[in-house]
Amino acid sequence: MTQIEKTPLRDDVISLEDGLLGIVCTACRRHSFPQRLLCLHCGSDQVENVSLPEQGRVCSWTVVRQAPEHLKTPYTLVTVDFEDGNRVLGAAEGNVRIGSPVTVELYPKTVDESGNSQWWYRFREVEEFNE
Amino acid sequence: MSETFIAGAGMVRFGKYPADITLENLAVRAAREAIADSSAAPADIEAVYMGHVFGGPVAGQRVAVQLGLGGLPVSNHENYCASGATAIREAWIAIKAGLYDIVLVIGAEKMTDRVAGGVMPDPADLDAINGLVMAANHGMSARRYMHDHGATREQIAAVAVKNHAHSVHNPYAQYQRPISLNEVLDARIIAEPLGLLDCSPISDGAAAVILCSKAGLAKLKIGSAPRIAGCALVSGKVVSSTSGLNDEDVSRRAAEQAWNISGYGPKDIDLVEMHDCFTIAEIVRLEGLGLIPVGEGGVWTENGNTSLGGKLPVNTSGGLLSRGHPVGATGVAQICELTWQLTDRAGARQVEEARLGLAYCKGGTVSGTDGGSVTVLMVER
Numbered sequence: 001m002t003q004i005e006k007t008p009l010r011d012d013v014i015s016l017e018d019g020l021l022g023i024v025c026t027a028c029r030r031h032s033f034p035q036r037l038l039c040l041h042c043g044s045d046q047v048e049n050v051s052l053p054e055q056g057r058v059c060s061w062t063v064v065r066q067a068p069e070h071l072k073t074p075y076t077l078v079t080v081d082f083e084d085g086n087r088v089l090g091a092a093e094g095n096v097r098i099g100s101p102v103t104v105e106l107y108p109k110t111v112d113e114s115g116n117s118q119w120w121y122r123f124r125e126v127e128e129f130n131e
Numbered sequence: 132m133s134e135t136f137i138a139g140a141g142m143v144r145f146g147k148y149p150a151d152i153t154l155e156n157l158a159v160r161a162a163r164e165a166i167a168d169s170s171a172a173p174a175d176i177e178a179v180y181m182g183h184v185f186g187g188p189v190a191g192q193r194v195a196v197q198l199g200l201g202g203l204p205v206s207n208h209e210n211y212c213a214s215g216a217t218a219i220r221e222a223w224i225a226i227k228a229g230l231y232d233i234v235l236v237i238g239a240e241k242m243t244d245r246v247a248g249g250v251m252p253d254p255a256d257l258d259a260i261n262g263l264v265m266a267a268n269h270g271m272s273a274r275r276y277m278h279d280h281g282a283t284r285e286q287i288a289a290v291a292v293k294n295h296a297h298s299v300h301n302p303y304a305q306y307q308r309p310i311s312l313n314e315v316l317d318a319r320i321i322a323e324p325l326g327l328l329d330c331s332p333i334s335d336g337a338a339a340v341i342l343c344s345k346a347g348l349a350k351l352k353i354g355s356a357p358r359i360a361g362c363a364l365v366s367g368k369v370v371s372s373t374s375g376l377n378d379e380d381v382s383r384r385a386a387e388q389a390w391n392i393s394g395y396g397p398k399d400i401d402l403v404e405m406h407d408c409f410t411i412a413e414i415v416r417l418e419g420l421g422l423i424p425v426g427e428g429g430v431w432t433e434n435g436n437t438s439l440g441g442k443l444p445v446n447t448s449g450g451l452l453s454r455g456h457p458v459g460a461t462g463v464a465q466i467c468e469l470t471w472q473l474t475d476r477a478g479a480r481q482v483e484e485a486r487l488g489l490a491y492c493k494g495g496t497v498s499g500t501d502g503g504s505v506t507v508l509m510v511e512r
Contacts, residue, residue: 009260040369040499062267064321065319066264066321077261077262078271081373087371087499089261091262098274098275
């Protein structure tokens with residue numbers, strides 16, 4: 001039996017070691033998410049790969065109760081603001097509110113054709129940030 | 132550069148049509164109405180522009196041939212819910228450039244046999260993986276708007292009550308009965324805090340207009356017709372964590388472009404056809420355009436300022452919430468409504484002495500940005 005492997009669902013978005021992935025532009029100094037060839041703000045190709053902070057704050061949230069069939073309802077979605085300037089959408093666990101601190105959490109989302117688990121990100125509400 | 136006029140407008144009633152009423156059938160019926168309204172003969176038409184999203188390859192050509200217009204230049208335009216408005220803008224550009232004098236623009240969509248549970252971003256977009264149904268975006272917008280401005284759930288729901296009250300008088304609207312505030316508040320939740328009646332329906336429908344240059348009007352022996360004062364188109368930009376969730380910078384930029392093209396400003400607008408795909412969207416977009424003060428949209432709606440007879444009537448047609456929202460047809464249906472208003476043919480929903488109307492569409496989302504496409508079209512008497 002072959003070993004079941006853990007892989008990122010998309011390796012431009014997360015790494016299993018570093019969490020959410022992004023870029024910082026050496027021309028305009030701005031950050032964007034996820035990893036891309038060019039800076040989303042200025043189009044420069046002078047970009048460096050970085051990872052996003054592990055924690056952010058909820059800008060807003062909703063619980064989705066109706067969605068196309070392939071999505072299992074209900075689920076919570078949040079918009080999260082990070083100190084590096086990124087604003088990222090994702091699913092959330094826990095009792096989120098506007099202003100709630102959340103951490104980035106990786107979890108097995110789907111299984112590919114070879115039986116490998118494909119990992120993705122979501123946010124988890126925490127009481128306060130870890131220093 | 133030639134000015135552009137609306138020589139004819141026509142549409143089919145929006146709603147849920149059976150399977151044998153096809154996209155082509157809906158589009159042909161709307162186009163026939165617009166052509167008849169302009170008194171053009173098929174041979175007068177020089178080009179066809181078609182806005183649609185789910186119609187498949189060369190839908191415009193499939194329709195044109197059924198209209199006896201095979202052989203003409205036909206182009207298809209996709210900008211999600213702004214597709215119809217984008218098709219009008221392309222036709223406006225061609226007439227301004229002097230290429231044509233008389234063209235047909237159609238917006239058409241058959242959705243009820245191919246979309247269920249809500250529309251989504253393209254599967255390749257990051258937001259689709261996260262399950263971002265459009266309603267979720269607007270649920271988050273509503274939650275933040277209430278938090279920032281102290282707006283009430285009732286004020287947001289009042290948008291649906293108002294727009295349904297308007298379309299009681301619109302024979303082309305999908306829904307033609309009034310609804311109560313409690314019906315909106317008690318409807319089942321789709322994406323908190325928004326319920327079913329905060330959301331525009333999944334609809335079938337088509338709308339069409341005949342656009343003309345001055346020479347085209349003369350050829351059709353039309354003395355006067357509403358003039359397109361400008362068509363703006365912008366796309367979304369990357370947002371940062373320091374901006375407000377409801378900043379609506381994309382709407383502000385579209386408005387700025389529209390004012391620059393037309394020479395008009397927010398105070399000149401007499402009525403608005405607003406892309407109210409969700410109740411909260413009408414409020415934040417009106418604010419983004421600078422038509423009403425930021426944070427006051429809820430109060431404005433509650434007080435009747437945006438109702439027929441109010442300071443700034445918005446969505447006399449019923450809007451997307453009540454006229455219905457066949458996505459590619461909506462932008463053209465908005466221009467049909469402005470045409471009827473500006474030629475005093477809007478019946479019981481007529482805005483007295485309306486001279487200048489604005490129509491706004493927003494199409495699609497792109498992960499990390501403040502939108503896909505936004506159009507602002509202005510039509511004057």
